[in-house]
Amino acid sequence: MDYLTIFYIVVAGLLLWIVSSISQMRSDITRININLNKIAEQVGVPDTITDELKSLILEGKKVEAIKKYRIATGFGLKEAKEYIDSLSK
Structure with a gap:
């Protein structure tokens, strides 16, 4: 070699x-x-991030919700999108 x-x-x-x-x-x-x-x-301790994310989803700001979740958790785009999609249901 x-x-x-x-x-x-x-x-x-x-x-x-x-x-x-x-x-x-x-x-x-x-x-x-x-x-x-x-x-x-x-x-x-209140779960304020989930409440905020749900509020953004209801306002039609799904992309912003994904960004906030990624910042809060450090997750990647795929994981964040899956989580936000689960909240949308």
Whole structure:
């Protein structure tokens, strides 16, 4: 094997590791958010973000609701859109 082939194999391995790490982080963030929401509910913290998102959806500002949710949670576009769609139903 020449050095270029080895280089490509190493780069491919690094990319796979990065993608796997990002996927794991998203999964961790989802789990943490679920736990935080449960804690907030038990101690009586109002869920103002969901109320605000529902209000934006009713006003026809779905894109703005997705943006706000992404900022609040750190989720990607796909996850945020799916969540906003679930609130729309």
